[in-house]
Each structure stands twice: as C-alpha cells, then as structure tokens.
Amino acid sequence: MTTATTTKGLAGGNGSMLLTLMKLRTFIALFAVIAFFAIFAPNFLSAANLILMSKHVALNAFLAMGMTFVIITGGIDLSVGSIVGLCGMVAGGLILNGIDLQFGYTIYFNVFEVCLITLFVGVLIGAINGLLITKLNVAPFIATLGTLYVARGFALLSSDGQTFPNLVGKPELSTTGFGFLGSGRLLGLPVSIWILVVVALAAAYVARYTPIGRQIFAVGGNERAARMSGIRVDRVKMFVYMFSGLCAAIVGVVISSELMASHPATGNSFELNAIAAAVLGGTSMSGGRGTIGGTIIGAFVIGILSDGLVMMGVSSFWQMVIKGIVIIVAVVVDQAQRRLQQQVALKQLAARE
Amino acid sequence: MAGMDEGDVVLRLEDVTKVYSGIVAVKHANLALRRGAVNVLVGENGAGKSTLMRMIAGVERPSLGRILLEGQEVEFNSPADAQKHGIGMVFQELNLFGNLSVAENIFATREIVRGIRGIDHRAQVEKANAFLAKLDAGIDAESMVDDLPIGQQQLVEIAKAISLDTRILILDEPTSALSAAEVDILFKVIGELKAQGVAIVYISHRLEELMRIGDYITVLRDGQITGHAMVCDIDTRWIVRSMIGSDAKDFAKSISHKLGGEVFRAEDICLPRKTGGLAVDHLSISVRAGEVLGIYGLMGAGRSEFFECVMGRHVNSTGRIYIDGEEIGSRDTSTRIKRGLALIPEDRQREGLVQVLSIAANLTLASLERFTRFGFHIRDEREQGAIAQAIRDLAIKAPNPDFDITSMSGGNQQKVVIGKALMTNPKVLLMDEPSRGIDIGAKADVFRTMRRLAGEGLAILFSTSDLEEVMALSDRIAVMSNGKVTRIIDREEASEEIIVKAASVGHRSRETAS
Structure with missing residues (x-):
C-alpha cells in the first residue's frame, strides 16, 4: 500500500542504508508491536483476536484517511468525532422513529436508504466546514472546532441526551437488518473490514492516479503556486472536507450497527486518534506530504498498541503515556529522516556537478 | 582624479571580491566613502550594488580583500557588529515588524528599560516622536506599522536608521515608495546629516535624483566598478554609458x-x-x-x-x-x-513551484486534464511522454524527473516553470x-x-x-x-x-x- 504515494521517493536506490530503514519505520514499528505482543500477550495471535482488533482499527482508519487528505492540504478537521456521534444518532433515529410529518404520518426508510441519508449528512457537515474555510476564510482549526460543538450539540438534542436503543427495526417497515454492517461477515471477514478495504483502495487511487489527488498535494505544498497554475483551490479544499465528513459518517453508521444502538456521546475525541494515526503514518502537519498506506499502518500501530496493552493488563493510564511517547518519537524520526534525505540529495547534486 | 581622492574618507574597501556558490557578485572593487557627503552608487539590477553594501553593513563577509574604517582594518561578523561601529543601513525590502508599534520598531533590540520595571514605553514613544518629527512625516510613534501606507513605513525605516546615530548611513533605494513631497523631506534630512559629517551612501535607479543629491558617484557593472566621478562633473549620458558599456x-x-x-x-x-x-x-x-x-x-x-x-x-x-x-x-x-493565457511568475519559489512535488509532477501540474481518461484517470504513459518531451525541448538538466524539484539549480527550476506553462498550450x-x-x-x-x-x-x-x-x-x-x-x-x-x-x-x- 505504501507504493501508492504521490510524492515519489527521491534519493532513488543509492540512499544510505540508514535512510532506507527510516523510510520503512512505520512498517518496522508495526512489526515490532506485533512481535512484542505475540510474545508477551497471551492469545494475541489467535484469529478471533486479530479480527476483533482489525474491527477496532478500522474505525480509526476511516477517520484517519479523511484526516490525511485534509492535513495534506494544510488544514485540520477537528469535527470528525462529533460527526460520528451525530451520524450515529441520525441513523438510529431514522430506524427507530422515522421522520414525523406532524399530522399523524411518519415516513420510514429502509436500511439502505437510512445509510445513504446518514452518509449524506456527513458529507453535508463536511461541506459546511469547507464553505466556512474557503468562502468565509475561517481558519480550519477554528471552523472545525465550531462544527465540533455544533454537531455534538445536535446529536445530544436529537434524543435529549438519551440512547436510541435496540435498533432491530420492524419487518413490516423493512427497517430490519441494520446489524449486518457491524456484525455481518463476508468470506469470513467482518463487513466493516471489507468497507475499509474498498474505501482505502479508492482513496489511494485518488491520491495516485487522479488530477484531484495531485492537486491536493499541490495545494498543501504551495497554495499560491497551485492557484497560479490554474488549480481551483477552493474546490480541492471542499473535496477533502467533504470526504472527511463522509468517512466520519461511515464510522457513525458502523458503530451504531455494531452496538445496535446510538449514543449521542459516541466518537468523543476520535479526531485526536485520527490525527495521531495520520502523523504516525508520515503525514506532515505543514501540508504537502502523506500517504493513505502510511496512515492505515499508523492506525494499525496505534490500535494494536492499545489493544495489546489491554490484553497484557497494563493500566489505561500507562497506555496513554505510551501512546503519547510513540507519537512524539515518530515525528522526531520523521524530521531526522527529512534532514538525512536532504543531505543525501545535496551530496548527489554535488557529485553530479 | 587625484584631487578627488583627497576627500575626507571614512571607510575604504580595498580590492574586495564576493563569490556566491559559483557566481562572482563583486570583482576586485575599490571604493572610498567620504564623510559629510552623499556617495551615490548606481548600476543595473544584479550589478552588485546591494552585495557591496551588505558587506559594509555586516550582512555578508567579503571573500577576498579588506575593509578599512578610519584607516583601521575591521571585520564585521553581523549587522549588530557593524552597527557598533556606527554603520546603519536601510534595506530595499522593509525590515519592520508589522504587528508592533512604530516606537517599538525603532527601538527593537535596544529597548529603553528601567531595570526590573521593564520597558519604558513612554520614553520610547517620546524619543521616537522626536526622530519622526525630523522627518516631518506626520507619523504617530504609537501607531501600528501595519496600519501605515508603504511610503510611511519606509520613513519609519529611515527614522530607525537615523536613530542609530550612525556615521555611515546606507540607503538602498529609499525613495522607491515615497511621494515627491516625502522625497523632498528625505533630501532635507540627508542634507542635515551631511552637515553633521555623516557619510551617506545612496543607491537609486532614478537618475535625476542622483544628479540632485549626489556628491560623488560610483557606477557598477557586472560586479566591477566602471566609473567614478564627482557628480558636478558629469551628466546622465555619462551614467548610462558607464552602466551599460559599449560591448553589447x-x-x-x-x-x-x-x-x-x-x-x-x-x-x-x-x-x-x-x-x-x-x-x-x-x-x-x-x-x-x-x-x-x-x-x-x-x-x-x-x-x-x-x-x-x-x-x-x-x-x-x-x-x-x-x-x-x-x-x-x-x-x-x-x-x-x-x-x-499563461504566466511565468517573478517569484519562482513562492508562486511558481510546489517544492514538495517532484520535477515531473511540477511540470504537469497545470495541465493534468490533458492526460486523463474518463476525465479522472491519469494515464501514466501519456504523462511520462509529455514530461520527457518537455525535458528535451527546454534542455532541462534533470537526471531523473522523479527527483524533488528543489534538487535542481535555479535555472533548471525556471525551465520547469516555463515547461509547466507551455503544457497548457x-x-x-x-x-x-x-x-x-x-x-x-x-x-x-x-x-x-x-x-x-x-x-x-x-x-x-x-x-x-x-x-x-x-x-x-x-x-x-x-x-x-x-x-x-x-x-x-x-x-x-x-x-x-x-x-x-x-x-x-x-x-x-x-x-x-x-
């Protein structure tokens, strides 16, 4: 998956050994955590556990992919956690209560329609973020901080803070079968994993093989030059925030489906995990650099780390400390790699002339 | 010429050369700055005027040659070092903090402090206002620099240089943003400084200005001094001739x-x-x-x-x-x-290139739609073909188009920007x-x-x-x-x-x- 990068590697094959090791650091980290827990955590490598972990990781991976595109353009999306919560409530509310048309009638949608509407809500909130940032020139941090509160507020308002329980649906309204997304299986793997694979391949394809993908990198690398090259910067930004909203909506639907219930506080602080996964996977917070493959691996490292520590019985307080250290180390190594890479490139330039 | 050299020389450059990564910006220049006079420096862009002055102001160090201040050899390691020796410079680009007040800018790095009680803002404002009054600019020392028009910002920069109480004051194109009235005031102040014995170095493209204010004139071309005279002896025709030379x-x-x-x-x-x-x-x-x-x-x-x-x-x-x-x-x-329409922007780094992308990606950035199938899929072979052709047509020295754009020399980067524009037909x-x-x-x-x-x-x-x-x-x-x-x-x-x-x-x- 890491081959799906748009900023192609520079130093070519003749970089030093150290550089190659540093470039593969996310892989190495992944194997290190897997090897560590395989030895120290009982049952870690059992199929049941691996699948369970993948399901946990998938949720963060969706958000992290959306976040990666946003960060590559030089922005940030803090609202994804709240979008997860709100979209879960939208899905739950539609299945349980439908839409009340006031004068005695209530519309119910089938599960497929419910999912589509929910995804649309996620994209819509993303579009609002995008409009605030492009048309009203609000800084991404502030705009999405605002929608973070607004979306969470609406999620809580939708049920007065209560949970929508027991989303089994009624056969006569064809609202049954919502649980398939969260607990169904295809070819032995959970449905949510399949969705992740599809979305990840699509995102990697967009990054590598489409004009909009290239433009995402260009906008993050040098917005003025992108504008002068005729790139419609506002459109690119709208796209990344809407995609991020879509990813968050998927997570909202999947979580509600897994639990067969929607709780308005779901997704609290998910945005931080998503940012951590993206950064761990080599996405640069200053924009212009990042890969979908790297982000997925980053999400796995974080997910496996926390699940493995739980299995080893490490206190959750220590888990937070360890997670924080891993993120900081990752960024420090990233900086070191970039410096080394520049040195190698300079040497090559000097050798040529 | 012999008579001319007897002026009251405060600073002398002897056989100074400056080399930047392969390019010689100044070649064996000899220059004498005179006390109580306006020493004019003129030449085309890139002739080496600014480099010469940056060496005097301690921003750059000469590769060869020496600097004599009052007959003593000196070495400036930093602008602060040069300032200590009484050399101040107003740069062509403004060096002001837009988010600070005029007074804070004028006293930046040498704030008036009252021990533990911190900066004495009132004293700074008072002193700053005194300097500004000299320039007769109607600027309030308490206003934010960002709120001032460019011309007034330039006056603030000049006030700052004057406040240093220098014996050599270098003005690099000080009038480029000033109105005619402001220029008159500036010239009046220059006259006063001259009377106090300050040596002024004045760089400008505006020939009539030079003729009006200058005492001595030095012309530079391609890093070499090609003419040196007293302003009263020459005319604009002489300046143009020395600037351009005969060998086109x-x-x-x-x-x-x-x-x-x-x-x-x-x-x-x-x-x-x-x-x-x-x-x-x-x-x-x-x-x-x-x-x-x-x-x-x-x-x-x-x-x-x-x-x-x-x-x-x-x-x-x-x-x-x-x-x-x-x-x-x-x-x-x-x-x-x-x-x-297509534009090759003046500022290559800020408007022409996306530094994080490869040479290839920069070339095709403006014309990606040309290479797509179904409107969204970039066809690799078509893109690679166009890249190879552009590299050939424009003689871009790119050993591997997948390298970072920053690994190339300025000239090759410029060719990439041109190639990018041409790809839009x-x-x-x-x-x-x-x-x-x-x-x-x-x-x-x-x-x-x-x-x-x-x-x-x-x-x-x-x-x-x-x-x-x-x-x-x-x-x-x-x-x-x-x-x-x-x-x-x-x-x-x-x-x-x-x-x-x-x-x-x-x-x-x-x-x-x-």
Whole structure:
C-alpha cells in the first residue's frame, strides 16, 4: 500500500542504508508491536483476536484517511468525532422513529436508504466546514472546532441526551437488518473490514492516479503556486472536507450497527486518534506530504498498541503515556529522516556537478 | 582624479571580491566613502550594488580583500557588529515588524528599560516622536506599522536608521515608495546629516535624483566598478554609458519571422494600491502573434501587478482583456489559463513551484486534464511522454524527473516553470523577469526558447529591468513607470537613453497621479 504515494521517493536506490530503514519505520514499528505482543500477550495471535482488533482499527482508519487528505492540504478537521456521534444518532433515529410529518404520518426508510441519508449528512457537515474555510476564510482549526460543538450539540438534542436503543427495526417497515454492517461477515471477514478495504483502495487511487489527488498535494505544498497554475483551490479544499465528513459518517453508521444502538456521546475525541494515526503514518502537519498506506499502518500501530496493552493488563493510564511517547518519537524520526534525505540529495547534486 | 581622492574618507574597501556558490557578485572593487557627503552608487539590477553594501553593513563577509574604517582594518561578523561601529543601513525590502508599534520598531533590540520595571514605553514613544518629527512625516510613534501606507513605513525605516546615530548611513533605494513631497523631506534630512559629517551612501535607479543629491558617484557593472566621478562633473549620458558599456552581449535575436494578427489586447487595466493611488494606471496594450513585447520598468513600476491583473489574481482590478478579439469575462485564473493565457511568475519559489512535488509532477501540474481518461484517470504513459518531451525541448538538466524539484539549480527550476506553462498550450505567454536569479547558461537557453516560441506564433510579453535584455529580445518595447505605459517603441527606433528616460518619467508626475 505504501507504493501508492504521490510524492515519489527521491534519493532513488543509492540512499544510505540508514535512510532506507527510516523510510520503512512505520512498517518496522508495526512489526515490532506485533512481535512484542505475540510474545508477551497471551492469545494475541489467535484469529478471533486479530479480527476483533482489525474491527477496532478500522474505525480509526476511516477517520484517519479523511484526516490525511485534509492535513495534506494544510488544514485540520477537528469535527470528525462529533460527526460520528451525530451520524450515529441520525441513523438510529431514522430506524427507530422515522421522520414525523406532524399530522399523524411518519415516513420510514429502509436500511439502505437510512445509510445513504446518514452518509449524506456527513458529507453535508463536511461541506459546511469547507464553505466556512474557503468562502468565509475561517481558519480550519477554528471552523472545525465550531462544527465540533455544533454537531455534538445536535446529536445530544436529537434524543435529549438519551440512547436510541435496540435498533432491530420492524419487518413490516423493512427497517430490519441494520446489524449486518457491524456484525455481518463476508468470506469470513467482518463487513466493516471489507468497507475499509474498498474505501482505502479508492482513496489511494485518488491520491495516485487522479488530477484531484495531485492537486491536493499541490495545494498543501504551495497554495499560491497551485492557484497560479490554474488549480481551483477552493474546490480541492471542499473535496477533502467533504470526504472527511463522509468517512466520519461511515464510522457513525458502523458503530451504531455494531452496538445496535446510538449514543449521542459516541466518537468523543476520535479526531485526536485520527490525527495521531495520520502523523504516525508520515503525514506532515505543514501540508504537502502523506500517504493513505502510511496512515492505515499508523492506525494499525496505534490500535494494536492499545489493544495489546489491554490484553497484557497494563493500566489505561500507562497506555496513554505510551501512546503519547510513540507519537512524539515518530515525528522526531520523521524530521531526522527529512534532514538525512536532504543531505543525501545535496551530496548527489554535488557529485553530479 | 587625484584631487578627488583627497576627500575626507571614512571607510575604504580595498580590492574586495564576493563569490556566491559559483557566481562572482563583486570583482576586485575599490571604493572610498567620504564623510559629510552623499556617495551615490548606481548600476543595473544584479550589478552588485546591494552585495557591496551588505558587506559594509555586516550582512555578508567579503571573500577576498579588506575593509578599512578610519584607516583601521575591521571585520564585521553581523549587522549588530557593524552597527557598533556606527554603520546603519536601510534595506530595499522593509525590515519592520508589522504587528508592533512604530516606537517599538525603532527601538527593537535596544529597548529603553528601567531595570526590573521593564520597558519604558513612554520614553520610547517620546524619543521616537522626536526622530519622526525630523522627518516631518506626520507619523504617530504609537501607531501600528501595519496600519501605515508603504511610503510611511519606509520613513519609519529611515527614522530607525537615523536613530542609530550612525556615521555611515546606507540607503538602498529609499525613495522607491515615497511621494515627491516625502522625497523632498528625505533630501532635507540627508542634507542635515551631511552637515553633521555623516557619510551617506545612496543607491537609486532614478537618475535625476542622483544628479540632485549626489556628491560623488560610483557606477557598477557586472560586479566591477566602471566609473567614478564627482557628480558636478558629469551628466546622465555619462551614467548610462558607464552602466551599460559599449560591448553589447550577443543575444539570440537573429532569426526574424513574420508577425501575425493581434492575439492579445488589454484595455484600461486598473489596480488600486492598498495605500491609495493606482498600482496599475489605465494600462492598455496589445500584442500580435509571434511578437515579443518587452516591458521595461524599474522596481515598483507595476509590471508584476499588471501581469497579475491579466491572470485574474486581483479581485478589485478593473479593465478588459481580449484573446483573439474575444473578451474574457471570467476573472478566474483557471478559466484564463484555459482560454490561452499563461504566466511565468517573478517569484519562482513562492508562486511558481510546489517544492514538495517532484520535477515531473511540477511540470504537469497545470495541465493534468490533458492526460486523463474518463476525465479522472491519469494515464501514466501519456504523462511520462509529455514530461520527457518537455525535458528535451527546454534542455532541462534533470537526471531523473522523479527527483524533488528543489534538487535542481535555479535555472533548471525556471525551465520547469516555463515547461509547466507551455503544457497548457497557451496563445499568450506572460513572463515576469524570466531571467531573474539564473545563471548565464540557463539565461541563454531561456532566451533561445523565447525566440523559438515566438517563431512558432506565440505572443510573448516579458518584463525586465535589464536594459540590454529588453533591447536584444523584444520586437517592441513598452516602458512602464508608476503603473503607466510611458512609451511604446519599435526596437529599431529604441535607444538606451530613450528607455531610461521614459522609465523615470512617472516619478515627477506622481503627485498628479495620486
């Protein structure tokens, strides 16, 4: 998956050994955590556990992919956690209560329609973020901080803070079968994993093989030059925030489906995990650099780390400390790699002339 | 000459040379600065004036040669070091903190403190106001620098330099943003400083200014001092001759071809300046297919701003633009590119390149749609083909197009920016200072490319502040000054003197313009 990068590697094959090791650091980290827990955590490598972990990781991976595109353009999306919560409530509310048309009638949608509407809500909130940032020139941090509160507020308002329980649906309204997304299986793997694979391949394809993908990198690398090259910067930004909203909506639907219930506080602080996964996977917070493959691996490292520590019985307080250290180390190594890479490139330039 | 050298010399440069990564900016220069006099330095862009001054101000260190201050050899390791020796400099680009007040700027790094009680703001404001009053600028020391118009910011910079109580004061193009009234005040202050025995170094392109204020004049060309005289002994003709020299360099203009019909026309382009007045002032111009129109002008003449208006960069610009006789209504840059306009921006790093992308990705950035299937899938082989062709056509020295763009020299980066623009298949190519900051070999390549493209029927507008360049490359020359075209002449009829004169016309008429 890491081959799906748009900023192609520079130093070519003749970089030093150290550089190659540093470039593969996310892989190495992944194997290190897997090897560590395989030895120290009982049952870690059992199929049941691996699948369970993948399901946990998938949720963060969706958000992290959306976040990666946003960060590559030089922005940030803090609202994804709240979008997860709100979209879960939208899905739950539609299945349980439908839409009340006031004068005695209530519309119910089938599960497929419910999912589509929910995804649309996620994209819509993303579009609002995008409009605030492009048309009203609000800084991404502030705009999405605002929608973070607004979306969470609406999620809580939708049920007065209560949970929508027991989303089994009624056969006569064809609202049954919502649980398939969260607990169904295809070819032995959970449905949510399949969705992740599809979305990840699509995102990697967009990054590598489409004009909009290239433009995402260009906008993050040098917005003025992108504008002068005729790139419609506002459109690119709208796209990344809407995609991020879509990813968050998927997570909202999947979580509600897994639990067969929607709780308005779901997704609290998910945005931080998503940012951590993206950064761990080599996405640069200053924009212009990042890969979908790297982000997925980053999400796995974080997910496996926390699940493995739980299995080893490490206190959750220590888990937070360890997670924080891993993120900081990752960024420090990233900086070191970039410096080394520049040195190698300079040497090559000097050798040529 | 012997009589001249007996002036009261405060600082002397002896056989000074400065080399930057392969380029010699100053060659064996000898210069003497005299106390109580205005020492004028003149030369074309890139002649080495600023480098020379930066060495005196401690920003750069000479590669060879020595600096004598009052007969003693000195070495400046930093601007602060030079300041301690009484040398102050006002740089061409303003070095002010926009988010701080005028007083805070003037006393930056040498704040007036009262021990543990911190900065004495009231004393700073009082002292700053005293300096500003000298400049008669009506600036309040407590106002934010960002809130001042550019001209007043420049005065703040000058006030700051004066407040240093220097014995040598270097002014690098201090009047480029000043109105005529402000210039008069500045000259009055310079006169006072002179009377106090301060040695002033004055750099400017405006010849009439130099004649008015200068005492001694030194002319630089290609890093060498080519003329030295007392201002009272010479005239502007002498300056131009020393600046340009007689040995005109050989440029690519040789193959002539037939010009086509009019391709591009701009009518009545106006762009208001943020600080009042017009940066581009009712400008109209037209270019024919296959024609190279050179736009000559000094810094701040409005050339870049005009190009930016044409590309639709400024929301509040007005005027009309026609391509092939058809008006382009949309203001949007990407529509204008689609209609056949392309710009090579002046500032390559900030507006031309995306540094994190590879050479290849930079080349195709503006024309990705050309390589797609179904409108979204980029076809690798088609893109690679176009990249290989551009590298060949423009003689880009890129061992591997997948390398980072930053791994190339400035000249090759410029060729990539040109290649990117050409991939959009433009009808009109706007080039803003296309030869800026690139080495001689790359320059020749760029000029050859320009002539070749013109031969293929492209209309080219390029701006430059290099006289030789504009004379050698253009079919027609438009001279800009203060946002206006002051003269349009065919190359056959043009002479350096006419151009230099037309380029400084606006300065006098600025009062009426604003």
